Amino acid sequence: MRYMLLLSLLYLSMFGMDGEEVYNKKCSSCHQLYIPVEILMKNFMDQNNRLLHLKAPTVNQLSYRLKQQIGDPKGDKDIQLMEVTAFIQNYLLYPDKQKSVCLPEILSYFDTMPSFKGKISDEEIEAVSEWIYFYLPPKKEVNKLQFVDYKKALILAKRLGKIIMIEVTSPTCHYCIKMEKRTLKEPDVVALISSDFIPVRVDLSRQKLPNNLKWSMTPTFIFLDSDGNVLKTVPGAWMKDDFLTILREVKQSKGDEI
Ligand code: HEC
Structure with missing residues (x-):
């Protein structure tokens, strides 16, 4: 399984499907890209999501939580990326808040994500996962x-x-x-x-x-x-x-x- 993933990651880096494009097409209707952490805190902790009315975690939140919660945050980046990709793949097909990496207080404001079964290819999943993993807030x-x-x-x-x-x-x-x-x-x-x-x-x-x-x-x-x-x-x-x-x-x- 890991070997397959590694192979397809290699394939991706050679032929480069664009993770950002996948995000724009398939994820951006619910997941906003970037909101500074202080404003997210204010939105969720002080204002019960009434400030921003978010429908789903933002990409900077996802990126941060995935890197903190999946695998070894201090370990090898390539291995962690594979683990994160496997997690996202599984979550896209079988979403379930019980498996979530997000804070429960924040999740309570969201519905469960609809399943992408049959609506997204493995290549798209890998591209978008890698893009989320390496996402950096705009300078x-x-x-x-x-x-x-x-x-x-x-x-x-x-x-x-x-x-x-x-x-x-x-x-x-x-x-x-x-x-x-x-x-x-x-x-x-x-x-x-x-x-x-x-x-x-x-x-x-x-x-x-x-x-x-x-x-x-x-x-x-x-x-x-x-x-x-x-x-x-x-x-x-x-x-x-x-x-x-x-x-x-x-x-x-x-x-x-x-
Ligand atoms: C129709 C709205 C919608 C779309 C489209 C959508 N998501 Fe989500 N997503 C959600 C919601 C709501 C949550 C938070 C609740 C949950 O975890 O199910 C979520 C949570 C997640 C999580 C975190 C799971 C966790 O641990 O909490 C990941 C990762 C994720 N989405 C990735 C994606 C990716 C990648 C795409 C595009 C391919 C995408 N989502 C498209 C609504 C959506």
């Missing part, structure tokens, strides 16, 4: 803030229950560049902003601030609720720890308001 999501425009921020803030953070900046402002190159790239800062805020960057050399918002210097950070009401205005560039404190205070003050 830009991990260490970079995803800025959106103000209009989109209003919609997202409402839908996700987040605070809008407008960074007022200009290309000639030395402290803006410092802030952007250092503080706004710190993983802790990126993580906190990504989980609780919707960042908007307004470059004053090209854009105007929405709603006649006031600013006195660059950079300035303006925090707004999802109706566009100003919660706090914070002028200046900040080092990591001070900026984290500011973010936590803003988050806290919004919490008090509700």
Whole structure:
């Protein structure tokens, strides 16, 4: 059995069926690709799946859980990949929550996956399993803030229950560049902003601030609720720890308001 699998993996690496394509065609209607872990936690632990309304675990969740739960997480990768492939093959044909690798608290929000018996080939299973196994979150999501425009921020803030953070900046402002190159790239800062805020960057050399918002210097950070009401205005560039404190205070003050 293992030998067969190994052979077909070899075959795959030579002729390369695309696992991502299989995912897009057969799995993506239920399994979303990537959602950062902090947001998944918030969705399941605090909000009973009402934040994201997920129908199935995301691919980053699956990839992580499979690598943790199947075979030896510290052992040989090729062997573990074969074990994971065998598990997924079995699960696709005979789905049963009793066999699940996912956390029971999370599974309770999902139906059991429908069986793929007769609807997927062995090659497709192997390709998609390998792709899930080696799945890596998109880099830009991990260490970079995803800025959106103000209009989109209003919609997202409402839908996700987040605070809008407008960074007022200009290309000639030395402290803006410092802030952007250092503080706004710190993983802790990126993580906190990504989980609780919707960042908007307004470059004053090209854009105007929405709603006649006031600013006195660059950079300035303006925090707004999802109706566009100003919660706090914070002028200046900040080092990591001070900026984290500011973010936590803003988050806290919004919490008090509700
Ligand atoms: C119709 C919706 C749907 C489709 C399509 C679907 N899944 Fe699922 N899948 C689910 C749900 C719901 C769960 C969680 C409940 C469960 O484990 O049965 C799940 C769970 C899983 C699990 C985890 C099993 C575990 O241990 O919890 C794997 C692996 C998986 N799916 C792989 C796939 C792959 C690969 C595809 C595409 C070939 C796919 N799924 C297509 C709905 C779907």
